[in-house]
Amino acid sequence: MPDDAIRCDACPVLCYIKPGRTGSCDRYGNHDGKLVRLDPHVMLGRAVERGDSLVPFLERSENWDGTLVSHGDTFVTAIGAGTTYPDYKPAPFIISSQVEGVDMVTVVTEGIFSYCGVKVKIDTDRHLGDECSTVRADSEAVGHVTTSEYGSQMLSLGGVRHLTGGSRHEGTATCDALLNLCNGKAVELEIEKGATVVVQAGKAPIVDGAQEERMRVGCGSATIGMFAKQWFGKVDEVVVVDDHITGVLSEHQAGKLLDIPETGIKLKGRRSTPGRYFQVAEPGTSWGGTNIDDPLLILGKFNAKKAWPGLRLLMVSTTGEHHAYFELDQNLRPKQAELPAALRESVARIKENCEPALCTVLFMGGAGGSLRAGVTENPVRLTHSVRDALTRVTCGGAPVYVWPGGGITFMVDVTRMPQNAFGYVPTPALVAPIEFTLKLSDYAALGGYLDHVRPLDSISSEKDGMRRVAAHQRNPWPLAGAKSK
Amino acid sequence: MMPRAQMRVLPDSRRLHLHDGPIDLIVEAFGAFPEVQAAYDAACARFPSVLDELCAELTLLRRQCHPDSRWPEGTVARRMFAAVLPYAGEYFITPMAAVAGAVAEEILSAMKEAARLSRAYVNNGGDIAIHLTEGETFVVGMVERPDRRSLFGMLTISSADPARGIATSGWRGRSFSLGIADAVTVLADRAAAGDAAATMIANAVDLPGNPRILRIPACELAPDNDLGDLLVTHGVGALTCRDVDDALASGVSTAERLLRVGLIRAAALNLCHETRLVGVTQKEISALPERSLVHA
Numbered sequence: 001m002p003d004d005a006i007r008c009d010a011c012p013v014l015c016y017i018k019p020g021r022t023g024s025c026d027r028y029g030n031h032d033g034k035l036v037r038l039d040p041h042v043m044l045g046r047a048v049e050r051g052d053s054l055v056p057f058l059e060r061s062e063n064w065d066g067t068l069v070s071h072g073d074t075f076v077t078a079i080g081a082g083t084t085y086p087d088y089k090p091a092p093f094i095i096s097s098q099v100e101g102v103d104m105v106t107v108v109t110e111g112i113f114s115y116c117g118v119k120v121k122i123d124t125d126r127h128l129g130d131e132c133s134t135v136r137a138d139s140e141a142v143g144h145v146t147t148s149e150y151g152s153q154m155l156s157l158g159g160v161r162h163l164t165g166g167s168r169h170e171g172t173a174t175c176d177a178l179l180n181l182c183n184g185k186a187v188e189l190e191i192e193k194g195a196t197v198v199v200q201a202g203k204a205p206i207v208d209g210a211q212e213e214r215m216r217v218g219c220g221s222a223t224i225g226m227f228a229k230q231w232f233g234k235v236d237e238v239v240v241v242d243d244h245i246t247g248v249l250s251e252h253q254a255g256k257l258l259d260i261p262e263t264g265i266k267l268k269g270r271r272s273t274p275g276r277y278f279q280v281a282e283p284g285t286s287w288g289g290t291n292i293d294d295p296l297l298i299l300g301k302f303n304a305k306k307a308w309p310g311l312r313l314l315m316v317s318t319t320g321e322h323h324a325y326f327e328l329d330q331n332l333r334p335k336q337a338e339l340p341a342a343l344r345e346s347v348a349r350i351k352e353n354c355e356p357a358l359c360t361v362l363f364m365g366g367a368g369g370s371l372r373a374g375v376t377e378n379p380v381r382l383t384h385s386v387r388d389a390l391t392r393v394t395c396g397g398a399p400v401y402v403w404p405g406g407g408i409t410f411m412v413d414v415t416r417m418p419q420n421a422f423g424y425v426p427t428p429a430l431v432a433p434i435e436f437t438l439k440l441s442d443y444a445a446l447g448g449y450l451d452h453v454r455p456l457d458s459i460s461s462e463k464d465g466m467r468r469v470a471a472h473q474r475n476p477w478p479l480a481g482a483k484s485k
Numbered sequence: 486m487m488p489r490a491q492m493r494v495l496p497d498s499r500r501l502h503l504h505d506g507p508i509d510l511i512v513e514a515f516g517a518f519p520e521v522q523a524a525y526d527a528a529c530a531r532f533p534s535v536l537d538e539l540c541a542e543l544t545l546l547r548r549q550c551h552p553d554s555r556w557p558e559g560t561v562a563r564r565m566f567a568a569v570l571p572y573a574g575e576y577f578i579t580p581m582a583a584v585a586g587a588v589a590e591e592i593l594s595a596m597k598e599a600a601r602l603s604r605a606y607v608n609n610g611g612d613i614a615i616h617l618t619e620g621e622t623f624v625v626g627m628v629e630r631p632d633r634r635s636l637f638g639m640l641t642i643s644s645a646d647p648a649r650g651i652a653t654s655g656w657r658g659r660s661f662s663l664g665i666a667d668a669v670t671v672l673a674d675r676a677a678a679g680d681a682a683a684t685m686i687a688n689a690v691d692l693p694g695n696p697r698i699l700r701i702p703a704c705e706l707a708p709d710n711d712l713g714d715l716l717v718t719h720g721v722g723a724l725t726c727r728d729v730d731d732a733l734a735s736g737v738s739t740a741e742r743l744l745r746v747g748l749i750r751a752a753a754l755n756l757c758h759e760t761r762l763v764g765v766t767q768k769e770i771s772a773l774p775e776r777s778l779v780h781a
Contacts, residue, residue: 011489012537016708024506
């Protein structure tokens with residue numbers, strides 16, 4: 001018998017199970033040398049999934065401070081409402097409930113979104129790739145790099161052109177990447193002539209194998225403004241290296257206010273306003289999102305009329321991740337020296353003031369088509385009702401931002417939705433839950449299917465395959481504060 | 486002592502759930518109420534001893550099957566042996582390759598003997614034995630990957646078709662595979678035969694020597710597995726379109742050979758969202774009924 005395996009005696013198969021593995025039943029496992037029983041419902045769970053629709057209830061957590069009557073404490077999400085198992089026909093779930101004495105209706109559907117994508121915000125100063133560069137997953141084009149925003153790089157992935165406009169492989173690779181991102185899984189993205197980045201909603205990005213720790217405290221110029229007083233008297237010159245806006249203390253307005261004398265420093269790049277420089281180097285993944293590993297490369301010769309031997313110079317990046325301290329020698333050349341303790345503190349302060357770097361994934365989809373017909377016989381009225389804020393749209397119970405303009409095009413933060421809320425169809429397209437909540441009287445007015453409305457009480461966990469999950473603490477309660485007409 | 490096997494009617498009041506050790510069955514019978522009752526009683530009478538019977542001969546059932554190997558004693562074991570025997574001369578195969586299908590077949594046969602049913606199925610984790618009387622049909626949903634809830638198509642089996650067994654195999658499923666197929670779904674005359682055939686076709690969907698495929702000796706994952714030190718698929722990296730084509734072509738050629746000699750009636754092979762069909766046309770795979778899913 002292999003010495004690290006244990007023998008399971010739960011059934012006559014008597015499996016030898018290696019550490020970290022399960023037996024042939026997938027139910028008993030070897031955890032650190034001990035036989036443990038895993039989720040006792042795994043098998044049944046699968047069986048139930050095979051046969052039944054699982055539509056989670058959202059259940060308000062106990063620390064909710066709302067004053068609604070108890071009836072309003074359960075909200076049915078659309079997740080799983082539209083499973084496609086043969087022989088199983090779920091009626092569309094149109095649920096009525098009473099909130100503060102008002103009859104409310106929630107229409108629950110799962111939509112197939114051929115028109116959808118994700119907007120990804122990656123907190124990093126590192127240059128991931130040029131604007132408009134193609135982003136690939138599984139070697140297929142799935143999107144592109146869009147604008148750089150504050151301390152972050154935006155990617156736009158998916159969309160109907162990648163889903164349906166390219167080869168079949170491109171479509172399925174796009175669908176896969178979107179599905180995994182939306183369900184909170186890590187996806188490796190390759191940026192053309194740029195970095196390889198691992199993106200996972202709510203987690204730190206991993207750029208070319210290195211995990212990003214911090215988001216910048218500000219641009220180089222802002223950093224000068226924030227820390228000028230703390231540097232005053234401890235150092236003669238500070239350069240905050242930033243690919244966008246590099247700051248120079250002695251020339252910056254903040255330095256002038258403190259009467260910091262000129263130092264004769266000469267920056268490469270294009271001067272914008274005093275103490276603020278653009279394009280000091282090329283974009284890259286090193287110091288402050290530039291391509292330089294040696295910060296002195298962005299400096300010219302010190303002006304001999306103004307500089308002096310012994311001048312103390314601190315160079316630091318916008319996250320404090322990179323820093324170096326120099327003193328000028330007799331020939332006014334910077335010589336690296338150990339960072340004095342007094343400055344070490346200010347570098348630590350920069351780091352301390354940075355927020356953790358994260359990836360954010362917003363799902364964006366358009367519910368302009370036939371999905372509306374499942375809600376009302378007069379689809380455009382639903383659009384109007386959403387626009388007039390009479391109908392609240394949620395995605396798996398999470399709040400959405402509905403874009404102004406035509407259609408119901410919305411965005412939602414996937415980390416605020418229940419786990420594995422998204423599915424796909426091999427068309428390829430994403431399947432996402434969407435719920436429309438409105439007053440019963442408004443629902444009648446827009447031509448809703450009143451004969452399909454079921455009271456919440458009539459839904460049972462067993463018969464309807466419902467699963468209760470706790471509501472996300474940061475989300476407003478979907479049934480709260482219904483606006484009256 | 487508490488009986489080990491769990492047997493209960495599911496909350497939908499229609500289906501029976503039978504569970505014992507690694508065996509997990511969903512059973513449904515159709516017909517007059519007393520007949521369905523009798524069928525479920527028969528299933529519950531037959532089920533509790535199945536695992537013990539198999540375990541009594543487990544050593545033999547885990548051994549490679551040769552054309553002149555000794556037949557096992559148990560009825561389920563003999564179904565397994567019969568299902569893998571056609572492959573024994575040419576390939577490495579053990580009777581365990583057909584265990585899921587054979588158990589499904591055995592329970593279905595007990596039900597059929599006890600009651601007059603219009604139709605019935607016994608689903609053993611995707612290996613399914615079906616019963617159809619004249620004019621009846623079953624609609625079967627086929628998954629692209631066993632670890633995901635996504636159907637790529639539906640197939641209708643009618644009483645005029647010879648197929649009474651459906652099986653799915655692939656490395657992402659519960660059992661080990663020598664190949665890289667995400668899922669191979671097979672229709673065969675019987676469930677055990679389908680189980681063995683799906684295993685062999687899934688093994689054939691492969692790219693020998695491709696560095697992007699992670700293979701590990703089966704015994705390192707499960708020391709007493711019937712595959713011993715054979716390398717089983719543990720991970721598949723990004724494949725090119727060409728790789729996917731080549732691997733599927735190799736599986737298709739095996740499936741076509743099995744189709745010619747009647748070991749299977751049809752097969753659908755899936756890898757990286759690509760599907761190849763053997764013995765069935767795209768037209769016969771009906772599109773998914775989208776029910777309450779609607780296009781946004």
